Amino acid sequence: MALIVQKYGGTSVGSIEKIKNVAKRVIRFFNEGNQMVVVLSAMAGQTDRLIQLAHQVCDDPDRRELDVLMTTGEQVSVALFSMAVKSMGYDACSLLGFQVKIFTDDFYGKARIHNIDTTRIREELSQNRIVAVAGFQGIDPHGNLTTLGRGGSDTTAVALAAALKADICEIYTDVDGVYTTDPNICPKARRLPQISYDEMLEMASLGAKVLEIRAVEFAKKYNVPLHVRSSFKEEEGTMVVAETKDMERVVVSGVTYNKNEARITVRKVPDRPGTAAKIFDPLFDAGIVVDMIVQNASTQDITDLTFTVSKPDFKKAMELVRNVAEEIGASEVIGDDNISKVSIVGVGMRNHAGIAHRMFDVLASENINILMISTSEIKISCVIEEKYTELAVRVLHDAFGLDEEPKEE
Numbered sequence: 001m002a003l004i005v006q007k008y009g010g011t012s013v014g015s016i017e018k019i020k021n022v023a024k025r026v027i028r029f030f031n032e033g034n035q036m037v038v039v040l041s042a043m044a045g046q047t048d049r050l051i052q053l054a055h056q057v058c059d060d061p062d063r064r065e066l067d068v069l070m071t072t073g074e075q076v077s078v079a080l081f082s083m084a085v086k087s088m089g090y091d092a093c094s095l096l097g098f099q100v101k102i103f104t105d106d107f108y109g110k111a112r113i114h115n116i117d118t119t120r121i122r123e124e125l126s127q128n129r130i131v132a133v134a135g136f137q138g139i140d141p142h143g144n145l146t147t148l149g150r151g152g153s154d155t156t157a158v159a160l161a162a163a164l165k166a167d168i169c170e171i172y173t174d175v176d177g178v179y180t181t182d183p184n185i186c187p188k189a190r191r192l193p194q195i196s197y198d199e200m201l202e203m204a205s206l207g208a209k210v211l212e213i214r215a216v217e218f219a220k221k222y223n224v225p226l227h228v229r230s231s232f233k234e235e236e237g238t239m240v241v242a243e244t245k246d247m248e249r250v251v252v253s254g255v256t257y258n259k260n261e262a263r264i265t266v267r268k269v270p271d272r273p274g275t276a277a278k279i280f281d282p283l284f285d286a287g288i289v290v291d292m293i294v295q296n297a298s299t300q301d302i303t304d305l306t307f308t309v310s311k312p313d314f315k316k317a318m319e320l321v322r323n324v325a326e327e328i329g330a331s332e333v334i335g336d337d338n339i340s341k342v343s344i345v346g347v348g349m350r351n352h353a354g355i356a357h358r359m360f361d362v363l364a365s366e367n368i369n370i371l372m373i374s375t376s377e378i379k380i381s382c383v384i385e386e387k388y389t390e391l392a393v394r395v396l397h398d399a400f401g402l403d404e405e406p407k408e409e
Helices: 016-031 046-057 063-087 119-126 152-164 197-205 213-222 245-249 275-285 311-328 347-351 355-365 386-399
Strands: 003-008 035-040 092-095 102-104 113-116 130-134 137-139 145-147 168-173 194-196 226-230 238-241 254-270 293-295 302-310 332-345 372-376 379-385
Touching: 003 016, 003 152, 016 035, 016 063, 016 130, 035 063, 035 119, 035 152, 046 063, 063 092, 063 130, 063 137, 063 145, 092 119, 113 152, 119 130, 119 152, 130 152, 152 168, 152 213, 194 197, 197 213, 197 238, 197 254, 197 332, 213 226, 254 275, 254 311, 254 386, 275 302, 275 311, 302 311, 311 332, 332 386, 355 379, 355 386, 379 386
Parallel strands: 003 035, 003 168, 035 130, 092 130, 102 137, 168 226, 194 238
Antiparallel strands: 102 113, 137 145, 226 238, 254 302, 254 332, 293 302, 332 379, 372 379
16 A cells, blocks of 8 residues: 555646546545545636735735635635545545644745644544645744745645655646656657656756746655656656666756746946845845846956846846945846746766857857856756747757657667
């Protein structure tokens, strides 16, 4: 008997008929002798509808109250799912984040999980019940409801799998696995049978929307095998696992892109200790994540500093940075939200030279100008003009032969 944690996204439970189909699938696993913990997202479109309702009340909803509102989406899903399971002759129990006791910090809207008390879930499992847990939510030290941010149900599922020491965590979504790139942009994209935690972390952080990055972080830290599968097909998907030697043979595993980026440049910044901290401290305090950072070489103790943030944070970031620029004596702050980030990812990059040069050559051959560059051991990212995103993805996918199956050695 295995303990399986399954997560179903919003499109998987987007209607009553789909919820019933999920119930049938879960019951099938249950009948094979497995203990089943099922994490559900809100029904497709429900979260956006709740946000719209909040903004009809006021332009800037209180974050605590917004989290109280947002948790209702998942509450609907787990209740309907449990009703469906019971109507089919099996026992089920729905649990919300505070009932499970998923403890988080109090950063409303982007809360992080601190620990999980598995006592209640284990009690329900011992009663031969299917347990349905509301994804995306938890409880802070003061007893307030919190939400984990977009994609938070993935994080809930993997965190539960880690806490319960589950045999596997299956993430069911509207795609049937992790692809070498977005099939909507590149028809040649190929589904990967497996990918390493590190590669998936990079791809998730760089714009691939299959898995939420914090979910992959949990999986890697606690060595939870992840299986990304389609809710609408029976075929195997992509396994996200620890790195193997065979993975290093593939130089580049995937091409990702992210159009949800904006660039901010602070011109003529006094080059002295503590200046960068003054610029970034207000962003940190506001919960704004800074991605790529480039600082020019200092000339006459003056430099330019450029960094990227997400588009939803762009307006607020510009306001904060302009205030700091005036304080430190910088000349101006320039913003650009018509950019995107295109990246190549692969653990094989560690052992192969010339990958960056090849990437730059491919982009140059299409007259695509590179605005910023960032690298790690297993990825190279380039910021380019947004209008060239799809072209860049296709030519890089072709250049690194990602439409071809890796050759056996």
